[in-house]
Amino acid sequence: MAPPRAPRSLARRLAGPAGIGLLAVAGLLLLALSSLLGNQAVPVGVGFRILLHELSGGALFSDPCAGTGVSPAHCSALTFIVWQLYLPEVLLALVVGAALGLSGGALQGVFRNPLADPFLLGISSGGTLGAAILYVYRIGVGQADLYLPLFAFLGAIATGLLILGVARGRHSSVETLLLTGVAIANLLGAVLALVLLYNPVGGEQVTFWLLGNLGLASWTVDGIAVGVVLMLGTVLVLFGRDLNLLQLGADVAQSSGVNANRVRLHVILLASMITAIAVAFTGVIGFVGLVSPHVVRRIVGSDYRVVLPGSAIVGALFLLGARDVNYLAFPSSVLPIGIFTAFFGVPFFLFLLYRQRRLAPMEGR
Amino acid sequence: MTADSAPPALALRGTTVRYGDRVGIERVDLSVARGEFVALTGPNGSGKTTVMRAALGFLPPSEGSVELFGRPVGTLSIRQRARSVAWVPQEESLRDNISLLEYVLYGRYPFHSFLDRETAAERARVRELLHTLALEDRAEDGVLSLSGGERQRAILGRALAQETPLLLLDEPTSHLDIGHQLDLLHRVRVRARSTGVAIVAALHDLNLAARFADRIVVLSRGHRVADGPPTTVLSEDLLARVWGVDADLAVDRRTGLPYLIPRRIASERPRGAPSPFIGPVHVVGGGGAAAPFLRELSERGYRVTAGALHLLDTDAEVADALGVPCAIESPFAPLGEEVRARHRALLAGAKAIVVVPFAVGPSNLANLEDLRSFVAEVPTFLLTRPPIRERDFADGRAQAVYAELVAAGAIEVDDRAALLEGLEREVPRSPAPARAGSPGTA
Numbered sequence: 001m002a003p004p005r006a007p008r009s010l011a012r013r014l015a016g017p018a019g020i021g022l023l024a025v026a027g028l029l030l031l032a033l034s035s036l037l038g039n040q041a042v043p044v045g046v047g048f049r050i051l052l053h054e055l056s057g058g059a060l061f062s063d064p065c066a067g068t069g070v071s072p073a074h075c076s077a078l079t080f081i082v083w084q085l086y087l088p089e090v091l092l093a094l095v096v097g098a099a100l101g102l103s104g105g106a107l108q109g110v111f112r113n114p115l116a117d118p119f120l121l122g123i124s125s126g127g128t129l130g131a132a133i134l135y136v137y138r139i140g141v142g143q144a145d146l147y148l149p150l151f152a153f154l155g156a157i158a159t160g161l162l163i164l165g166v167a168r169g170r171h172s173s174v175e176t177l178l179l180t181g182v183a184i185a186n187l188l189g190a191v192l193a194l195v196l197l198y199n200p201v202g203g204e205q206v207t208f209w210l211l212g213n214l215g216l217a218s219w220t221v222d223g224i225a226v227g228v229v230l231m232l233g234t235v236l237v238l239f240g241r242d243l244n245l246l247q248l249g250a251d252v253a254q255s256s257g258v259n260a261n262r263v264r265l266h267v268i269l270l271a272s273m274i275t276a277i278a279v280a281f282t283g284v285i286g287f288v289g290l291v292s293p294h295v296v297r298r299i300v301g302s303d304y305r306v307v308l309p310g311s312a313i314v315g316a317l318f319l320l321g322a323r324d325v326n327y328l329a330f331p332s333s334v335l336p337i338g339i340f341t342a343f344f345g346v347p348f349f350l351f352l353l354y355r356q357r358r359l360a361p362m363e364g365r
Numbered sequence: 366m367t368a369d370s371a372p373p374a375l376a377l378r379g380t381t382v383r384y385g386d387r388v389g390i391e392r393v394d395l396s397v398a399r400g401e402f403v404a405l406t407g408p409n410g411s412g413k414t415t416v417m418r419a420a421l422g423f424l425p426p427s428e429g430s431v432e433l434f435g436r437p438v439g440t441l442s443i444r445q446r447a448r449s450v451a452w453v454p455q456e457e458s459l460r461d462n463i464s465l466l467e468y469v470l471y472g473r474y475p476f477h478s479f480l481d482r483e484t485a486a487e488r489a490r491v492r493e494l495l496h497t498l499a500l501e502d503r504a505e506d507g508v509l510s511l512s513g514g515e516r517q518r519a520i521l522g523r524a525l526a527q528e529t530p531l532l533l534l535d536e537p538t539s540h541l542d543i544g545h546q547l548d549l550l551h552r553v554r555v556r557a558r559s560t561g562v563a564i565v566a567a568l569h570d571l572n573l574a575a576r577f578a579d580r581i582v583v584l585s586r587g588h589r590v591a592d593g594p595p596t597t598v599l600s601e602d603l604l605a606r607v608w609g610v611d612a613d614l615a616v617d618r619r620t621g622l623p624y625l626i627p628r629r630i631a632s633e634r635p636r637g638a639p640s641p642f643i644g645p646v647h648v649v650g651g652g653g654a655a656a657p658f659l660r661e662l663s664e665r666g667y668r669v670t671a672g673a674l675h676l677l678d679t680d681a682e683v684a685d686a687l688g689v690p691c692a693i694e695s696p697f698a699p700l701g702e703e704v705r706a707r708h709r710a711l712l713a714g715a716k717a718i719v720v721v722p723f724a725v726g727p728s729n730l731a732n733l734e735d736l737r738s739f740v741a742e743v744p745t746f747l748l749t750r751p752p753i754r755e756r757d758f759a760d761g762r763a764q765a766v767y768a769e770l771v772a773a774g775a776i777e778v779d780d781r782a783a784l785l786e787g788l789e790r791e792v793p794r795s796p797a798p799a800r801a802g803s804p805g806t807a
Contacts, residue, residue: 112460238479245471247461252454255421256527257447257475301507302461 031094034320035087037327039334046070047082054083084218092217092281093323093337094316095225097288099278101315102233103271104289105296105308109243110267111178117289118275121178122185123159127279129192130155132206136199149216149280152209156279159184160272164265174250177264212285212338214323221281228277233312236270239263240305247302285338287345288315294352318345372435374399374531374563375420375450379429382419389415390587392429399530400561402554404568404578408608411584413567414455417533420565422446433531447475450531451524455539462507465500465519466491472526491526498522498552514545521549525556532557534566538573546570550577572624575599583607599623605686644668644792647715648689649732653679654723661781662719663687667792670715673700673708673732700731709735716792718745719784720775724756725763733766740773744791746784747777 036047049064065075100118107116118124130151133139139147163181196206242263245253250260278285295318296310319341326340375397382389390412397403405413418424419431422438431438433449441449451472459468469491473483495501498518503511511519517537524532534553538546550566554577557564568574574581575595583591583598585607591598604612604625612625645668648655655671656679662669672692674681684691692708694700700708712718718739725733736745747770757763771777778784 241474241477244463244467245474248457248459248471249454251418251421251423252452252457254423254443255447255450255452255454256471256523257444259443302463303467 030317030320031090034090034093034324035082037324038081038086038089039327039331040081041331042078042082042086043068043070046075046078050079050082051087054079088217088219088222089214089323090320091222092214092225093319095222095229096214096278096282096285097292097316097319098233098312099225099229099274099315100285100288101292101311101313101318102229102236102308103275103278104291104315105293105304105311106236106239106243106267106271107289108293109304109307110246110264110271111174112247113174113178114294115290116178116181118156118271118279119284119286119289120185121159121163121181122188123156123163123181123272123275124279124284125185125188125192126159126162127152127156127276128206128210128284129188129195130158131209131279131283132192132195135206135209136195149221152280152283153276156276157272159188160268160276164268174264177268208336209283210338211336212283212341213336214282216281225277225281229274232270232274236267236274237305237308237312239267239270240303240308243267243304243308247304283338285319285341287341287349288318291345291349291352292318294349298352371399372432373397374401374434375565376432376435377416377419377426377429378432380419380426380431381428382415382424383427384424388587389424390419390584393584393587393589395582395589395592397531397563397565399563400557401580402557402564402566402578403580403582404566404574405582405584406568406571406574407584407590410586411607412587413584414535415587416584417452417535417565417567420531420533421450421452444475447527447529449529450533451527451529453520453524453532453534453537455535457520459508459516459519462509464505465495465508465511466504468508468519469495469522469526472523475527491522494522494525497556498525513540514542514548517541517545517549518552521553529562531563531565534564536567536569539569546573553577571599571604575622575624576620595622599625601625609686609688611686644716645670645690645711645714646788646792647671647711647718648721649718649736650680650721650723651675651678651729651732652724654721655680656683658719658721658781658784659683659687659689661785662788663689665785667788670711672711673704673729675729697728699728705731705735708732709738712736712739712743715739715743717788718743719788720745720747720770722748722751722753722756724758725753726758730759730762730766733763733770736770736775737766737773740770740775744787745770745775746787747771747775748784749777749779 032048032051033044035051036042036044046065046068049061053061053064064079065072070078104117107118107121108114110116130153131148133155134147134151139151163177163184166180166184242253242258245256245258246260246263253260275289292315293307293311295314296307300306300310319337322337322340322344325344326334326337373396375395377393377395379392379394381391381393393412393416395416405416407413415424419426420433420438422431422441425439433441433446438446466488470483470488473487473491477483492501492504495504498521500515500518500522503515508516508519517540521534521537532553537553538549541549550573553564553566556562566578568578571581578595580593581591581595581598582589583603590607591603599614601612601614604610604627610627612627614623614625616622617624643666646662648658648662648669648671650658650671651674655674659669659671659680660683669687670690671680671684673694674684674691675694675696675698677696681691681693690711692704692711694704712735718736720733720736723729739745747767753764753767776787778787
């Protein structure tokens with residue numbers, strides 16, 4: 001009855017129950033293996049047993065190192081490394097990657113611009129500036145773990161609000177909003193440079209922040225990050241349909257019942273908050289937010305109901321991959337993750353871009 | 366559901382919409398009944414799109430009201446509006462390659478809350494809709510792969526999926542070939558007839574408008590200038606007045622509907638559009654001799670005045686169609702003192718005077734006589750072919766005045782080309798707006 005359709009794409013085949021099962025198993029395996037990667041090598045067999053032991057609350061493998069020749073002292077050290085250092089770091093990479101990818105996807109949708117991402121708009125710069133102010137003025141020196149993320153978070157949120165506030169004209173177009181963001185990003189960059197120029201001591205730490213790192217990872221940090229990103233991210237993903245309609249232009253969207261201004265406000269706020277969480281715990285990690293949505297669109301098309309969760313997944317995998325490759329390539333002296341994502345992401349992005357030009361144009365003209 | 370007393374689908378009452386200082390539409394009254402197909406037409410910039418955008422609630426009126434089904438559009442929520450009125454815009458950027466089915470389903474947006482999704486029944490209805498638009502085979506294809514005609518039908522489909530009792534179409538056929546134009550409007554009309562949906566379509570093509578619409582509303586520079594069934598609205602006069610186009614009106618014998626065959630542009634500018642500041646050049650003529658010069662000079666960008674002419678004279682009608690300020694006398698009467706005074710006022714404001722080879726009789730001899738006092742100051746061109754003696758019907762008096770004018774410095778030119786050359790030389794194309802002496806129309 002139905003005319004023949006084009007062969008189903010890889011993505012569609014993977015969307016079936018078998019495909020999802022396969023992906024889930026692969027994902028868990030990747031997660032487990034990643035948790036054994038770090039400055040110090042953990043034997044795979046022991047590492048798996050440690051993970052299962054801890055995950056089961058001690059029910060499985062009451063002595064994970066039994067029969068492996070690993071001494072009990074070394075075993076508890078390995079347990080600490082895997083369970084308290086590596087796994088939290090892996091989880092943080094996943095959640096921050098997801099946050100950045102999702103945020104990038106949502107911002108590209110709301111601005112109808114494939115260049116939009118938390119960096120271009122200065123949201124990340126705001127977070128950095130918040131962190132810089134903390135370091136330079138030595139606020140809450142004793143409780144850096146608490147204050148640092150707080151300041152970064154506030155800096156990023158404040159930037160999002162500032163952009164919205166400045167551009168809050170009656171007929172502020174998407175272009176105005178985007179240019180406002182870019183302008184504010186530049187301003188914040190200048191302020192940051194100024195702050196660092198006169199405070200070289202704090203500057204060193206800030207520079208480290210600027211390059212991004214996963215060093216703050218802990219179960220507490222992960223808990224907060226996962227909770228916030230999951231909650232806000234779910235709401236953001238639900239805006240997929242609104243973003244779809246916004247792609248037709250604000251007027252058409254509005255004639256179809258979309259309150260374009262309100263959608264913009266909500267999406268930018270949510271994306272700012274999610275970015276803020278990421279910046280708060282890991283500093284500035286570039287390129288994940290920009291590249292992830294592009295990858296997703298290449299695979300599944302332009303439906304934002306799929307692009308948003310897809311960007312989160314790709315972002316998570318991207319950052320985890322960057323972390324893993326980083327440890328594999330430089331086991332003893334890892335590079336800051338932000339540097340690595342750029343090294344890793346830029347060639348890939350360019351490859352996509354030029355491949356895309358040869359195939360179907362995705363962004364129109 | 367629809368009683369006769371039901372409020373109209375769309376009602377503009379004395380509506381004025383401004384864009385800053387510029388007026389989009391001014392005191393426009395427009396009422397569209399349920400189930401009616403109204404074509405909105407007029408030259409570019411006449412306010413068609415403004416009417417639509419006002420109806421959609423995008424542009425709040427600065428005066429008057431805009432009502433959808435009896436309720437001011439401003440009091441409706443965006444969602445309520447989307448359930449009352451759907452819109453096919455002039456341009457819709459389909460940049461992303463989503464499937465046609467998903468795209469048309471966008472039209473179901475106003476029927477869903479933030480959390481729920483399209484039902485299977487809705488999907489079935491949208492497939493049905495695609496079938497009526499002859500797009501069912503393309504349902505799974507990406508919108509970017511659609512042809513121009515398919516794309517336009519897809520956009521129509523998205524609007525129809527909103528299942529609104531009012532549908533606005535802004536130049537829905539502008540990118541389509543003639544076959545697809547007819548096809549699209551036919552589908553719209555069938556749909557409207559079968560569902561009682563009111564339709565307002567901005568259409569450039571008057572013949573399409575006449576063919577499909579129950580009523581034609583003509584806008585010109587923000588004003589409603591005609592409103593009625595095609596048979597009463599369309600006229601040669603309307604085309605000349607509103608579009609500045611000369612056209613022949615004919616009646617299609619199969620449908621009984623009028624259609625227009627445009628012949629040529631009456632003037633490069635629509636009537637009354639801001640004049641360029643070249644000139645003014647005053648043309649003296651009558652009996653149809655001035656008409657080609659009035660056209661040519663207008664088209665070349667000169668601001669043209671004319672006189673003194675007789676009402677119903679071809680020259681007078683052309684001058685009227687072109688919006689040329691003119692001194693006009695009653696038919697066949699000798700030029701009266703009042704008309705001559707006005708003629709002299711026009712002559713006084715002129716940067717050059719062109720005397721076309723018109724037939725001079727006792728009733729219009731004054732046209733030549735009045736030139737005597739201006740020849741010395743204003744460059745005056747006398748066209749020599751046919752020679753004055755062949756067109757002197759005033760017993761030699763015309764030839765006498767003519768000789769007098771030549772003696773006083775009037776320039777004789779043989780033909781059109783020589784005239785244009787002379788004007789080029791004598792009338793500066795300076796953009797300086799010499800507003801002061803601007804002769805008003807009586």
